[in-house]
Amino acid sequence: MPVFILILEIIGTAAFAVSGALLAARKRMDIFGVCTMGLVAACGGGVVRDILLGRLPPMMFRTPIYAVIAVVMSALVFTSRVHRLLEKRERLYEYAMLYADALGLGIFTAVGVTAAVEMGYGDSFFFSVFLGVITGVGGGVMRDIMAQVPPYIFVKHIYACASLVGAMLCVWLWPLVGEMAAVLVCCGTVTVIRLLAAHYHWSLPKAAYEGGLGMDSEDDE
Numbered sequence: 481m482p483v484f485i486l487i488l489e490i491i492g493t494a495a496f497a498v499s500g501a502l503l504a505a506r507k508r509m510d511i512f513g514v515c516t517m518g519l520v521a522a523c524g525g526g527v528v529r530d531i532l533l534g535r536l537p538p539m540m541f542r543t544p545i546y547a548v549i550a551v552v553m554s555a556l557v558f559t560s561r562v563h564r565l566l567e568k569r570e571r572l573y574e575y576a577m578l579y580a581d582a583l584g585l586g587i588f589t590a591v592g593v594t595a596a597v598e599m600g601y602g603d604s605f606f607f608s609v610f611l612g613v614i615t616g617v618g619g620g621v622m623r624d625i626m627a628q629v630p631p632y633i634f635v636k637h638i639y640a641c642a643s644l645v646g647a648m649l650c651v652w653l654w655p656l657v658g659e660m661a662a663v664l665v666c667c668g669t670v671t672v673i674r675l676l677a678a679h680y681h682w683s684l685p686k687a688a689y690e691g692g693l694g695m696d697s698e699d700d701e
Contacts, residue, residue: 484660485594488667490549492587497522497550499580500623501557502573507627511558517623518554519547522584525618529592529611533599578678581620581632586670589616589643590663593650597659605651612647613640616670638677641684646670 500521504514523540530538540547592615596608617633617640624631633640650666657665676682 482659485591485663488587488663489546489591492584492591493522493546493549494553495580496584496588496619496623497553498557499577499584499620500550501554502577502580503623503627503629504554505558506573511555514558515551515554517626518557519550520626521619521623522550522553523547523619524622525588525592525615525620528618529595529615532611532614533595533601535595535599578675582671582674582678585616585620585639585643585674586646586667588619589613589646589670590650590666591615593647593654593666594659594663597654602651602654605648608651609644609647612650612666613643616643616647638673638682638684642670642673642677645673 497518500517500519501514503521504517507513509517523546526546527538527540530536530540589612592612593608595615596602596604596611601607601611621631621633646666646669649669650662653662653665656662
């Protein structure tokens with residue numbers, strides 16, 4: 481594994497762990513819950529990716545540095561005054577979650593595509609892109625489900641689509657400009673799209689449900 485990919489994975493792991501720990505702290509979880517949420521957010525997508533690739537046991541268990549980084553970062557969030565400050569300032573909390581999540585999403589999307597290419601699936605455009613997206617969004621989805629909040633992937637501005645665009649660019653550029661350039665373009669594209677979507681409130685069209693079929697609509701209340 482190239483050194484720069486390892487560095488990106490470590491940064492992405494730390495970023496996603498912080499996002500998971502912040503959400504857990506906001507939900508008033510204890511230190512075990514905070515660390516578990518950080519670990520799931522940071523490593524969940526990678527575990528799914530490795531299972532799909534047949535790399536067993538997943539990298540999280542064969543190279544425990546990722547799990548250690550995730551737990552340490554989560555414990556730091558729990559023991560520091562950062563999450564207490566963010567609890568009192570809604571705006572700061574939203575910004576912290578946004579930047580940590582956007583950075584982790586960009587990095588892990590690129591890492592997912594890299595894993596596909598390394599395993600010999602570079603010629604399969606669909607599978608490589610799928611692995612990139614599932615690596616990027618998988619941990620966040622697990623984090624949100626465990627916290628019992630609607631997953632970002634379904635409700636928060638442009639999320640999975642940002643990962644999809646980045647993964648497609650990475651696979652397309654890889655044979656043209658090489659691994660490092662393709663990975664950096666992917667990371668940058670996904671992160672920038674997420675931040676712009678949040679700033680300008682870009683969203684995909686949502687279903688307009690007005691009740692009916694004998695079912696009660698929460699929006700009618």
